[in-house]
Amino acid sequence: MALRRVSKKSIELGLWHSHGLVREFSTFSLPNLPYDYWALEPVIMTEIMKLHHQQHHQSYVTNYNNALVRLEHALTMADSPTIVRLQSAIKFNGGGHINHSIFWKNLSPVKELGGEPPKPSLGSAIDRQYGSLDALIQKVNAEGAALQGSGWVVSFRNFFEQLSELHQILKWLALDKERKQLSVETTADQDPLVTEGSALVPLIGIDVWEHAYYLQYRDVKSNYLKNIWKVINWKYASEIYEKECP
Amino acid sequence: MGSFCYHTFPASSHLLVSDFAPGFKSPKLPYLSKQQERWFSRSQGASKIFAYYGLREPPYKLDALEPYMSRKTLEKHWGGHHRNYVEGLNKQLEKTEVLYGCTMDELVKVTYNNGNPLPEFNNAAQVWNHDFFWDSMQPGGGDMPKLGVLQQIEKDFGSFTNFREKFVEAALTLFGSGWVWLVLKREERRLAVIKTSNAVCPLVWDDIPIISLDMWEHAYYLDYKNDKGKYVNVFMDHLVSWNVATGRMARAEAFVNLGEPKIPIA
Numbered sequence: 001m002a003l004r005r006v007s008k009k010s011i012e013l014g015l016w017h018s019h020g021l022v023r024e025f026s027t028f029s030l031p032n033l034p035y036d037y038w039a040l041e042p043v044i045m046t047e048i049m050k051l052h053h054q055q056h057h058q059s060y061v062t063n064y065n066n067a068l069v070r071l072e073h074a075l076t077m078a079d080s081p082t083i084v085r086l087q088s089a090i091k092f093n094g095g096g097h098i099n100h101s102i103f104w105k106n107l108s109p110v111k112e113l114g115g116e117p118p119k120p121s122l123g124s125a126i127d128r129q130y131g132s133l134d135a136l137i138q139k140v141n142a143e144g145a146a147l148q149g150s151g152w153v154v155s156f157r158n159f160f161e162q163l164s165e166l167h168q169i170l171k172w173l174a175l176d177k178e179r180k181q182l183s184v185e186t187t188a189d190q191d192p193l194v195t196e197g198s199a200l201v202p203l204i205g206i207d208v209w210e211h212a213y214y215l216q217y218r219d220v221k222s223n224y225l226k227n228i229w230k231v232i233n234w235k236y237a238s239e240i241y242e243k244e245c246p
Numbered sequence: 247m248g249s250f251c252y253h254t255f256p257a258s259s260h261l262l263v264s265d266f267a268p269g270f271k272s273p274k275l276p277y278l279s280k281q282q283e284r285w286f287s288r289s290q291g292a293s294k295i296f297a298y299y300g301l302r303e304p305p306y307k308l309d310a311l312e313p314y315m316s317r318k319t320l321e322k323h324w325g326g327h328h329r330n331y332v333e334g335l336n337k338q339l340e341k342t343e344v345l346y347g348c349t350m351d352e353l354v355k356v357t358y359n360n361g362n363p364l365p366e367f368n369n370a371a372q373v374w375n376h377d378f379f380w381d382s383m384q385p386g387g388g389d390m391p392k393l394g395v396l397q398q399i400e401k402d403f404g405s406f407t408n409f410r411e412k413f414v415e416a417a418l419t420l421f422g423s424g425w426v427w428l429v430l431k432r433e434e435r436r437l438a439v440i441k442t443s444n445a446v447c448p449l450v451w452d453d454i455p456i457i458s459l460d461m462w463e464h465a466y467y468l469d470y471k472n473d474k475g476k477y478v479n480v481f482m483d484h485l486v487s488w489n490v491a492t493g494r495m496a497r498a499e500a501f502v503n504l505g506e507p508k509i510p511i512a
Contacts, residue, residue: 051471051472055471055472056472059472088421089421092421092422167422167423167444168422168423168463188422189421189422190421190422209463210462210463210464210467211463211467211472214463214464214467214468215467215468215471218322218326218468219322219326219327219330219464
C-alpha cells in the first residue's frame with residue numbers, strides 16, 4: 001500500500017525512474033527553482049539559496065530515496081523491525097522534501113509580484129479573520145503588540161520563542177479545508193503540516209531552520225521573519241485558497 | 247590526576263540570590279561573571295526571593311579556537327544564542343519561586359520532570375549544555391586521550407578508532423538539531439556514544455557526560471556551511487579537550503565503580 005501511494009506521488013512531482021529497479025517504483029528528484037538563485041536578493045542572498053536548494057534539499061531527496069529503497073526491500077522481506085525503524089528517516093527526509101518543494105513555490109522575486117498583498121478572496125478572508133494582513137504577519141512572526149500585560153501576547157511569544165529555541169521549526173499559514181478557516185501553525189523539525197491536522201492545507205510556509213537564514217541574518221531571526229514577507233508569493237497562496245474554497 | 251587544576255563541576259553559572267521587598271525593580275544582571283560560588287542572603291522581613299544565573303565565559307578567548315572555530319561563530323554562538331538562553335531562563339525564573347537556589351545540574355534535572363519537561367527546562371538545559379560544550383574544547387585540542395580515559399575507551403569500544411567512528415557517525419545521522427555525547431553510563435558502568443535531540447542532555451538520565459558536540463546548525467554553519475562531516479572531524483582532530491575529559495572521568499569514578507583497582511603485588 002505504501003508503494004502505491006509513493007508511485008502516485010512521484011507521478012505528481014514529475015520524475016524519472018531510477019535505473020536498475022524493475023518494479024513500479026519511482027524515486028523522487030530535486031525540483032527546479034521557479035526563479036534564479038539570485039532572484040530573491042537582497043532579502044535572501046544567493047549563497048543561501050544555492051546551499052539551501054543544492055545541498056539541504058538535495059540531501060533530503062537523496063536520503064528519502066535511500067530510505068524508500070530500504071523500505072521496499074524490507075517490505076518484500078516482511079522485515080517488520082526494519083519497516084518500523086525506517087519510519088523516522090522517511091518522516092524526516094520525506095517531510096523535508098515535501099516542505100521544501102512547497103517553500104520554493106511560496107517565494108517569488110519582487111519583480112514577479114513577490115510580497116504583493118493577496119487578492120480578493122484570500123485577502124478578504126485574512127481581513128475577516130485577523131483584521132488585516134499586518135496583523136496576520138505579526139501573528140506568524142509571533143511578535144504581537146508590545147502591551148506588557150496582555151497575557152495572550154506574552155504567553156504566545158514565549159511559546160514561540162521556547163519552541164523555536166527547542167526545535168528547528170517551520171511556520172505555516174494553513175487553510176482548514178473542512179472548517180474553511182485560516183490558521184497559523186508551527187511544526188517542529190521537518191514534520192509536514194498534516195501532522196498538525198489532517199484537514200490542513202498549506203498556503204504559505206516559512207522555513208525557520210537556521211540554515212535558511214543564518215549566513216545572512218546570523219542569530220537575529222526576527223529580521224529574517226520581517227524581511228521574508230517582501231518575497232512571499234501570495235498569488236500562489238490565493239490560487240490554492242480559491243481551489244479549496246471556491 | 248592532580249597535575250592540572252580544573253573544576254570538573256559542570257554547574258558553572260554564577261548564581262545570585264537576593265531578596266527584594268515588593269515594589270523594587272530588579273537590578274541589571276552582570277553578564278560576565280567569573281565567580282563559581284553561590285551565596286545566599288536572607289533578611290528578616292524579605293517577601294520575595296529571586297534567583298539569577300550569569301553567563302559564564304568560555305575558558306579561552308573567543309578567537310583562541312581559530313581557524314577551526316572562528317571568532318565570529320563564538321561571538322554569535324556564545325554571545326548571542328547562549329546569552330539568550332541565560333536571559334530567557336532568568337526571565338522565566340522571575341515568575342516562579344519554587345525553582346530558586348538550585349545549581350545548574352539540579353535545575354536541569356528538576357525541570358526535566360522525568361520526561362514531562364517544565365517550560366524552564368529548555369532554557370536551563372541549553373545553558374548547561376553550552377557551558378559543558380565550551381569546556382569540552384580547548385585551543386590545541388584533539389589528538390588522543392591518555393591513561394585512564396584511553397584505557398576505558400579501549401575497553402568499551404575496542405579501540406580509539408572505533409570510538410571515533412561511532413562518534414562521527416552519530417553526529418552525521420542526527421535528524422534535526424541536537425547534541426552528541428560521550429557518556430559514562432551509571433547503570434551499565436561503561437562509556438557510550440549517544441545522541442540527543444534539541445536540548446536534552448544525559449544528566450536527565452543520571453548519566454555522566456564526558457565530552458559533547460553541538461550539532462545545532464548555528465554551531466557550524468558560519469564556518470562549514472552544510473559540511474557537517476568536516477565540522478565533526480575538525481572537532482575530533484583539533485578541538486576536543488581530552489584533559490577536561492580526564493578530569494571529568496576522574497570525578498565520575500568517585501560515583502561509578504568501574505572495576506577493581508589494580509593493586510600492585512609486592
